[in-house]
Amino acid sequence: MIPRIKVGRGITGAVRYILGEGRDPVTGDTKDLAPGQTTRVDWVGGTGLGFDIKTAADVDLARRIMEFDALNQDSPTRRCEKDCVHLTLAWQPGEQPTREQMEKAARSALKALGMENANAVFAAHNDEGYSHLHIVASKLNPDTGRAYDLKANYLKLSKWAQEYEREHGGVVCLGREGANALRDAIGARDAGAVLHSLTQQRATFTAATLERALSKQIKDEFACVQFGEQVLNHREVVGLADREGGPVTRYTTQTVLDSERQVSRDADALVAGTWHGISDSSRANTLDEFATIRADQRAAFEHATGPEGLALIDGQAGTGKSFTISAVRSAYEAAGYQVIGLAPTNAVAQGMGQDGFQRAATVHSEIYAFDNQRTQWDRWTVVIVDEAAMLDTKMMAAVVTNAYESGAKLILVGDDRQLSSIDRGGMFGALKDQHGAAALSEITRQYKQDERRAASMMAEGNFHDAIAIYEQKGAICWSRTQEESRTQLVGRWTAETEVAPEKSRFVFAYTNADVDLINQDIREVQRYRGVLGKDHVFETDHGARAFATGDRLQFTATDKKHGVFNGAAGHITAIEGNAITVQLDGKQAKHLTFDAGEFKGFRHGYAGTVYKGQGRTLDQTFLYHSDNWRSAASYVALTRHREKTELFVARNTAPDAKQLARQMARVDERRAASTFYPVSHRLGDKAGTESEAAPQPAVAKVEEEQQPKRNMEHRQEMALAPTYGLGR
Numbered sequence: 001m002i003p004r005i006k007v008g009r010g011i012t013g014a015v016r017y018i019l020g021e022g023r024d025p026v027t028g029d030t031k032d033l034a035p036g037q038t039t040r041v042d043w044v045g046g047t048g049l050g051f052d053i054k055t056a057a058d059v060d061l062a063r064r065i066m067e068f069d070a071l072n073q074d075s076p077t078r079r080c081e082k083d084c085v086h087l088t089l090a091w092q093p094g095e096q097p098t099r100e101q102m103e104k105a106a107r108s109a110l111k112a113l114g115m116e117n118a119n120a121v122f123a124a125h126n127d128e129g130y131s132h133l134h135i136v137a138s139k140l141n142p143d144t145g146r147a148y149d150l151k152a153n154y155l156k157l158s159k160w161a162q163e164y165e166r167e168h169g170g171v172v173c174l175g176r177e178g179a180n181a182l183r184d185a186i187g188a189r190d191a192g193a194v195l196h197s198l199t200q201q202r203a204t205f206t207a208a209t210l211e212r213a214l215s216k217q218i219k220d221e222f223a224c225v226q227f228g229e230q231v232l233n234h235r236e237v238v239g240l241a242d243r244e245g246g247p248v249t250r251y252t253t254q255t256v257l258d259s260e261r262q263v264s265r266d267a268d269a270l271v272a273g274t275w276h277g278i279s280d281s282s283r284a285n286t287l288d289e290f291a292t293i294r295a296d297q298r299a300a301f302e303h304a305t306g307p308e309g310l311a312l313i314d315g316q317a318g319t320g321k322s323f324t325i326s327a328v329r330s331a332y333e334a335a336g337y338q339v340i341g342l343a344p345t346n347a348v349a350q351g352m353g354q355d356g357f358q359r360a361a362t363v364h365s366e367i368y369a370f371d372n373q374r375t376q377w378d379r380w381t382v383v384i385v386d387e388a389a390m391l392d393t394k395m396m397a398a399v400v401t402n403a404y405e406s407g408a409k410l411i412l413v414g415d416d417r418q419l420s421s422i423d424r425g426g427m428f429g430a431l432k433d434q435h436g437a438a439a440l441s442e443i444t445r446q447y448k449q450d451e452r453r454a455a456s457m458m459a460e461g462n463f464h465d466a467i468a469i470y471e472q473k474g475a476i477c478w479s480r481t482q483e484e485s486r487t488q489l490v491g492r493w494t495a496e497t498e499v500a501p502e503k504s505r506f507v508f509a510y511t512n513a514d515v516d517l518i519n520q521d522i523r524e525v526q527r528y529r530g531v532l533g534k535d536h537v538f539e540t541d542h543g544a545r546a547f548a549t550g551d552r553l554q555f556t557a558t559d560k561k562h563g564v565f566n567g568a569a570g571h572i573t574a575i576e577g578n579a580i581t582v583q584l585d586g587k588q589a590k591h592l593t594f595d596a597g598e599f600k601g602f603r604h605g606y607a608g609t610v611y612k613g614q615g616r617t618l619d620q621t622f623l624y625h626s627d628n629w630r631s632a633a634s635y636v637a638l639t640r641h642r643e644k645t646e647l648f649v650a651r652n653t654a655p656d657a658k659q660l661a662r663q664m665a666r667v668d669e670r671r672a673a674s675t676f677y678p679v680s681h682r683l684g685d686k687a688g689t690e691s692e693a694a695p696q697p698a699v700a701k702v703e704e705e706q707q708p709k710r711n712m713e714h715r716q717e718m719a720l721a722p723t724y725g726l727g728r
Helices: 011-019 056-071 099-112 153-167 174-187 191-198 207-217 221-232 254-272 280-289 295-304 321-334 346-354 363-371 393-406 427-435 449-459 463-472 482-499 512-529 631-637 657-664 709-718
Strands: 002-008 041-047 084-090 120-125 132-138 237-241 248-253 310-315 338-343 359-362 381-385 409-414 438-440 476-479 505-509 536-540 543-547 552-555 569-576 579-584 591-595 602-604 607-609 618-624 641-650 677-679
Touching (some): 011 041, 011 056, 099 120, 174 207, 207 248, 237 254, 248 254, 280 295, 295 310, 295 321, 310 321, 363 393, 381 393, 463 476, 512 602
Parallel strands (some): 310 438, 338 359, 505 618, 618 641
Antiparallel strands (some): 041 120, 237 248, 237 677, 552 569, 579 591
16 A cells, blocks of 8 residues: 655645546646547545535535635634645555445545544546545644644554555555654654664664654754764764774664674684585595586585585576585585575575475574474584575574584575665675685576676676676667556567467566566456466455466465465466465476465566565566666576566666666665774764774674683584594
8 A cells, every 4th residue: 555645735626637537748738538538537435525425516516615615714814725635545556445445445544644524535546557546635624624733644644554554464565664663763762763773674874864764754953963963872873984994984783783793703613613524535426426517616515515614605696506505415415414405585495495405494494493493403414505695684693503503514605796685684795704705606597698798797796888788789678658668568578478488487576566567467468368267356465366277376475284485486277266276387396276265475476576586597587677776686687587688677767778777786785784894983982093093894703712601612512523524
């Protein structure tokens, strides 16, 4: 649910707009119905006026009543000039609320604003790819003749929309929750809570980020500056510099640094172990089985099978990380180890299972089992975590600490250029800086040499030359608007699937709203082709959706009882009542049946977010660009394909290839706080004092005497462990 509100003058103008056919996007002139064209107004309604509103004439009478109230206000000295409240409620694409549900939502939104008794008219429009309702209300309270207090109306509506989503299938807009928590903390002038909100999803923040957040809520400039200083001088705040002796460029909290330093300490203890090595003869036997292994993969294999308790492999997208991991797994299994494959997502974990891991699971499920003593690691356990850069700090700490305390070996494989965790993370990059990593850099996923070169350029941050390669070969499809871009994408998808329907394809977009629109458009193509059977409407976590045999379906939640995992996708082969049978993609292509009356975590699977695509390899991809794209999302989206990718761009978001590359190169700073240099910053302190002249990165190796006592005891115990490869 996305609410929008505008308070201004002119009830008459607003009513004419919601009853009309809109304006021409180029000329701005009011549009008239062409012969045979159907109006965009599905129905009209209203509330508070004492009579039913069923026709345009009823709406006009309501308009005159509201205008009369505006002219006859009780306060002649403090008149309300901006007497019109125009509120719009937009449902997610694919949701199909009834008129009753839309009217109920309208009254609920007005109540959230304190306008439950307001005079208002409604108009539902059908001119967009999603259901939406316009509400025009008088700002004057009919009971008092005075204006409603609409202070903080946006915040009130945001919280209302958040609750509406919770009550109608689950939260869709995750960012809204964090933003509302931050607004509440600012409103309460709670500096500690502000810091918690600012560091919930990122380890660091800048003064500009804080200023923007405060200025939206605190309109008095002096009060805004004063509270900003209070936040930055909080006892928890630590100033950070980008280089030794440099000025403060961003901030974090002591809590964040403490959690990261704990990961660093346990990682140090793992690296100090020397009992996980494999003999040269065992390595040679494994390499004979993997005869096609490249030089960089071989170096990574030898690094990962060394004696240390921690090893990192830094693999660019499409460099054969899975093949390298398989060789490492095979070597350790041959030496008598229990090898466990873990991943941040179910899709990647299932891929590890298909690649030969006898035990493969998500990090969350394995840590839960470990904490509840349902699984056990020991010195004969090797834990390999794929896509480790996607782990948030909390999960990384759990993995590293459990490996250290149990004596297991931990191998982290990832790429911190790609998408990271939703919550605060960045520790893969910090550990890579601290301990080094074996690098995989020879790209093999893309079949064409120029596209391999483009992928390497993006890994180095050079989006300008990478985009130039795709522009030169005609892989960037330009259009005027986002809607035209989407139409062009669906048309290209239609043509490509007609020629070679057997190839694996997927459409990547940035937001769930864009994903839903593209899914609906492609589904209409499939309906026209006769691919789909009879529609069956199911209530899902994403709203009411119609599904049919032949549809693509993607799971967005997990139900282990029925073998359903978040991220899995496939084709619907049968629907009987609430029972949906899906043939899953992948090497095994197994069938599963689930009860859609009980399990609601699924959506159409023609398109998905870029985040869902990390770790996937496809024949062809279609990328729907928007101004939300940043470097990590761009890098992931443009490196999923083997054969072909096409990027669909609207010129009103990026006018040319140069601006497109500049947009796609924007970095969303998600590095760990401990990769920066701590600096004194508080008022009255002198930054750059002698004691701080040469600060060390916060992840600098912890000296032996600083290690917790348990580290020393554990090292003494593990020093007696046998050297692997010599027998158990």
